[in-house]
Amino acid sequence: MDGIDKLRSDTMSSLAMLLERGWAVLPDGTSFYANDKFRCIAIAHPPSEKSWITPEIKSMFHWINAKPLPRDELQEVLSGLFPNVSTDTLEKILNLQEYLNNVVVDSDAEKEAMQLSLRKIKHICRRADQNPEELGSIIHNCLMTSFLPELEQNIVVKCLARCGIVTNDKKFFENFFSQQYSFTEDPLLNSCKRSASNPLNVPTVEFFPNPMQDNVMRQVLVSHSVGERALLITGYQGVGKNKIVDNLLSHLNCEREYTQLHRDTTIQSLMLSPSVEDGKIVFNDSPLIRAAKNGRILVLDEADKAPTEVVALLKGLIEDGQLSLPDGRVLCYDESDIHGSNHIKIHPDFRIWALTNPAVFPFQGNDLSRHMSDVFACHIVPPMDEESHRRILTSYGEGVHPDVIDKLVKVWEDLRVAHETGVISYIFSVRESVSTVKHLSAFPDEGVQTAIENVLAFDRLDASLSNHLNKIFRNQGIKMVTKEKVVEAGRGVGGISTPKTRASSPKHGKEDPDNTPHVGGNTWAGGTGGSDTAGLGGRGGPYRLDKGHPIHQISDEMKAQVSEEAKRRAKETANEALAKKLEELNMGKLDWERYNSVRAKVEENIKDMKRYLKDLKKRKEERQWLHRQ
Numbered sequence: 001m002d003g004i005d006k007l008r009s010d011t012m013s014s015l016a017m018l019l020e021r022g023w024a025v026l027p028d029g030t031s032f033y034a035n036d037k038f039r040c041i042a043i044a045h046p047p048s049e050k051s052w053i054t055p056e057i058k059s060m061f062h063w064i065n066a067k068p069l070p071r072d073e074l075q076e077v078l079s080g081l082f083p084n085v086s087t088d089t090l091e092k093i094l095n096l097q098e099y100l101n102n103v104v105v106d107s108d109a110e111k112e113a114m115q116l117s118l119r120k121i122k123h124i125c126r127r128a129d130q131n132p133e134e135l136g137s138i139i140h141n142c143l144m145t146s147f148l149p150e151l152e153q154n155i156v157v158k159c160l161a162r163c164g165i166v167t168n169d170k171k172f173f174e175n176f177f178s179q180q181y182s183f184t185e186d187p188l189l190n191s192c193k194r195s196a197s198n199p200l201n202v203p204t205v206e207f208f209p210n211p212m213q214d215n216v217m218r219q220v221l222v223s224h225s226v227g228e229r230a231l232l233i234t235g236y237q238g239v240g241k242n243k244i245v246d247n248l249l250s251h252l253n254c255e256r257e258y259t260q261l262h263r264d265t266t267i268q269s270l271m272l273s274p275s276v277e278d279g280k281i282v283f284n285d286s287p288l289i290r291a292a293k294n295g296r297i298l299v300l301d302e303a304d305k306a307p308t309e310v311v312a313l314l315k316g317l318i319e320d321g322q323l324s325l326p327d328g329r330v331l332c333y334d335e336s337d338i339h340g341s342n343h344i345k346i347h348p349d350f351r352i353w354a355l356t357n358p359a360v361f362p363f364q365g366n367d368l369s370r371h372m373s374d375v376f377a378c379h380i381v382p383p384m385d386e387e388s389h390r391r392i393l394t395s396y397g398e399g400v401h402p403d404v405i406d407k408l409v410k411v412w413e414d415l416r417v418a419h420e421t422g423v424i425s426y427i428f429s430v431r432e433s434v435s436t437v438k439h440l441s442a443f444p445d446e447g448v449q450t451a452i453e454n455v456l457a458f459d460r461l462d463a464s465l466s467n468h469l470n471k472i473f474r475n476q477g478i479k480m481v482t483k484e485k486v487v488e489a490g491r492g493v494g495g496i497s498t499p500k501t502r503a504s505s506p507k508h509g510k511e512d513p514d515n516t517p518h519v520g521g522n523t524w525a526g527g528t529g530g531s532d533t534a535g536l537g538g539r540g541g542p543y544r545l546d547k548g549h550p551i552h553q554i555s556d557e558m559k560a561q562v563s564e565e566a567k568r569r570a571k572e573t574a575n576e577a578l579a580k581k582l583e584e585l586n587m588g589k590l591d592w593e594r595y596n597s598v599r600a601k602v603e604e605n606i607k608d609m610k611r612y613l614k615d616l617k618k619r620k621e622e623r624q625w626l627h628r629q
Contacts, residue, residue, distance in 0.1 A: 001040065001041070001042045001043070002042075002043045002315075002316065002320075003043065003044065003045075003312065003315075004042045004043070004044045005044035005045045005047070005052045006308070006309065006312065006371075007052075009052060009054045009056075009057060012057050012060075013054070013056045013057065015060070016056060016060055018034060019040055019060050019061075020059075020060060022034045022036075022038065042061060048107075048108035048109065048112070068118075069118070071094055071098070074094065074118070074121075075090055075094060078090055078121065078122075078125060081122065081125070082125040082126070082129055084129050085125050085128055085129050085132070086132065089128055089132055089135060090125075092135065092163045092164060092165050093116070093121060093124060093125070093128075093135075093139075095162075095163045096116065096139070096159055096160065096163045096165065097115075097116040097121065099159040099162060099163065100114050100115055100116060100155075100156070100159055101115060103155050103159070105151070105152065105155070109370065110148075110149070110152055112370070113143070113144075113148060113152065113370065114143060114148070114152055114155065114156060116142075116143075117374045119374035119375065120142050120143075120373075120374045123142055123223075123228070123374075123377045123378075124138050124139060124142055126223075126226040126227070126228065126377075127219075127222055127223060127226060127377075129226065130222050130225070130226060131222060135165055136160060136165045136166050136167030137167055137219070139160065139165065139167075140156075140167060140380070141219065141378050141379050141380050142373075142377075142378055143156060143378075144234060144358075144373065144378055144380060145157075146380050146382060147234070147358040147359075147360065147380075182209075183209065183214045183217055183218060183251075184209075184251065186218065186221070188221055188222065188225055189221060189251055189252070191225070192221065192224060192225050192252055193251075193252055193253050194252060194253050194254050194255075194349070195253065196253050196254070196255050197255070197294075198255060201255035201256055201257070201296065202249065202250060202253055202254065202255055202256065203246040203249050203250055203256050204246075204250055205243060205246040205247050205250060207243055207246075207247040208391065208392050208395035208396070209391070210384075210387075210388035210389075210391045210392055211385070211387060211388050212382065212384055212385050212388035213240055213243070213244050213247075213381075213388065216244055216379065216381050216382075217244055217247065217248045219379055220233065220244070220245075220248060220379055221248065221252075223377045223379065224252075224351065228351075228377040229318050229350075229351060229352065230314070230318045230351070230352040230353070230354070230375060230376045230377065231351070231352070231353045231354070231376055231377050231378075231379060232303075232354050232356065232368070232372075232373060232376035232377070232378045232379070233245065233353060233354065233355050233356070233379045233381060234355075234356045234357070234358055234378065234379070234380055234381065235357070235358075235380060235381030235382070236357060236358065236381075236383065236427045236429055237357055237427075237429060237431070238428075238429030238430060238431030238432065239381045239382070239383060239384065239429050239430060239431075240381065240384075240430060240431075241355045241381050242301065242355065244381060245299060245353060245355065249297055249299075254296070254297050255294070255295075255296040255297070256296060256297050256298075256299055257287035257288070257290050257291035257296045257297070257298045257299070258287060258299045258301065259286070259287040259288070259298070259299070259300060259301070260301040260302050261300060261301065261302050261303050261305050261306035261310070261311070262302065262305050262306065263305055263306070263307070265305075265306040265307070265310050266310060267309070267310055267313055267326075268326055269286070270286060270288055270306075270310055270313070271286050271288060271289060271323075271325050271326060272284070272285070272286055272289075272325070272326060272327070273285065273286045273287075283327065289325070289331070291350055291352075292317075292323075292331050292344070292346045292347065292350045293344060293346075293347060294347060295347030295348065295349030295350050296347075296349075296350065297351045297352075297353055298350070298351070298352045298353070299353050299355065300352065300353070300354040300355065301355045302355065302356070302357075302365075303354040303355060303356045303368055304356040304357055304359060304365030304366050304367075304368045305365050305366070306366070307366065308366045308368070308371055311354070311366075311368060311372065312371065312372065314352060314372075314375075315372055315375050317331065317352075318352065318375050318376075319375060321333030321334055321337070321346070322337060328342055329342045329343070329344055330342060330343045330344065331344050331346050332344065332345060332346060333345075333346045354368070354376065356368050383416050383427060383429065384412075384429070384430045386409050386410075386413055389409050389412060389413075389430060389433065390405060390406070390409050392430060392434065393405050393408060393409065393433060393434065393437045396434050396437050396438055396441070397437035397438070397440060397441050398441055399441055399444065400437055400440050400441055400444075404440065404448060405437070407448065407476055407477070407478070408433055408436060408437065408448070409433075410476050411472060411473060411476045411478065412428060412430075412432075412433045414472045414475065414476070415427070415428040415469075415472060416428075418468060418472060423468055423604075424465060424468050424469075425465075425608055425611075425612070426459065426465070428456075428459075432455050432456065435455045436448075436451045436452055436454075436455050437451075439451040439454055439455065448478055449478060449479060449480060452473070452478065452480070453480065456469065462611065463607070464604055464607035464608065464611070467604075468604070496529075496552070496553060496554070496555070497519055497520045497528065497529025497530070497537065497538070497552035497553060497554050498520060498529075498554070498558075499520050499521075499522070499529065499530055499531040499538065499539065499554055499558065500520050500521055500522070500530075500531075501521070501522045501531050501532070502531065502561075503522075503531040503532055503539045503540025503561070503562045503563075503566050504531075504532065504540070504563070504566050505522075505532050505566075505569075506532050506533075506540055506541060506542045506566065506569050506570035506573045507532055507533060507534075507542070507573065508525050508533065508534050508542065508545075508573075508577065509522075509523060509524050509525030509526070509527070509532075509533030509534055509535070510523055510524050510525060511524075511525055511526075512524050512525075512526070515547055515548075517547075517549040517550070518530065518535075519552045520552065521533075525545055525547075526545050526546070526547030526549070527547075528549060528550070528551050528552040528553075529551075529552030529553060529554050535547075536551050537551045537552050537553040537554065538554060539554055539558060539559045539561075539562050540562045540566050540567075540570055541570065542570045542571075542573035542574040542577060543574045543577065578592075
């Protein structure tokens, strides 16, 4: 049993009777006894912060600690596996492994993300065999450095420098711009082309050449050419992962089987596809099985959205070369494992390409890279550089003036920098900028502001994010809708309110235990469009109080009817309420001023944290499958 550390402790404990006494009770109540020759070998990772080894599990096994190979033995193994990789390159890789193993970070998970396992080193050596001059880029892709926290990124960079490993993609971009390199004329591309038995399964896609995406395709092509069975292609939403994969498969003339995973994907649905034929439910081969039998490329889109245990079953298929299906059939790579008609030989051309988003906010998918990155050959699709971005927008924006294209490129570059520095949590990608250019191309009279508003309208409902976006747009001379109007739209506008009373007696108001919406009155605290009480959208209240209801606004003319005396009394009431609150908190006026000064510096961070926690709460309230009912 491989990976028992991923099981729940109660699931593992249910096997105790079988492993210790040789018999067990099945769910239907029947008992069975194991053969005398039955033995169980379990494989697991050692515990990290939270140990999965409970006292009951500890007593179930005889424990053996499998230590890593000593350096000299590891080098001997790698030299035998990859004889064409130079001794100098192997020395650099092994030096890097030692440096990364000795770094000190806050958690075991962070350290594990930076370590080079034997599997990862094998992935590196396969590609370094073909392109030794790109060793630095290969390692960054393997460790997925771009998605590590800044501290860990700096550690990896420093360790690479200590080992004399240089990371430099400038040569590729120089060759691209000088037209010395063309992806479509790459000799490696022609050598990997296939003959499609069903051309309808070969994807066709509209693709505009650009240096960034061509470079990613070239790197993926190298991994494919050296025989990597599985690739993990990771990038932020909208950076063009599907475009890159489909365009590469089109040039390779490879047949593709596509499936998009989601949170409700199960192991059964990944392996079998139900359909209704002649009034009966029939289970047909899934895209995974069809790809394995016919030698196609299986593209698993949104692989991070599926439960980890669903995607983890691919580990056995990739590493061990076997996969047992629910209907009793078994997929096998090795012919020696085939025994009988229920064993299906996997086609030697079968490959798995998994596409994922990084496991960071706001995507919040499963951290597939943490659990299985060493099984896959990893590739990162980075955000678009300015020149690549300009070429794509020019291709899509027929008739859009070059100055407008340049302005959009600069805006999106500022957005990228804002994301990298933590100012905004969502990265605005080429998907949004292409949509903006398409809008301008179709409706040239509407202008840049309207086109951007049309694309980013939903994102700007977030008041904090809208404030940052306005600053970035203003820096490039683009004036957007005011922050107040965006906030008002995002909260939900209840309409125009006509107060039922004059504004004359400012007060906090009564607290409604049911938090019922109150509009236009002067009795309840937290109402909207009323008079005198603390609330929103009204007049004469001592201070603002948000109870989360749609905002009803009164007109400016009615607000102007509030007398100077009423305004003075409202201010006095607000000061009295503040003084009372400070007394409850045992804070003086100077403490209050210091608090406001400190809070102002982290105001945006507080808003981001609230948004993050709100998102987590929503996800927790989503429907979940019930187990063992």
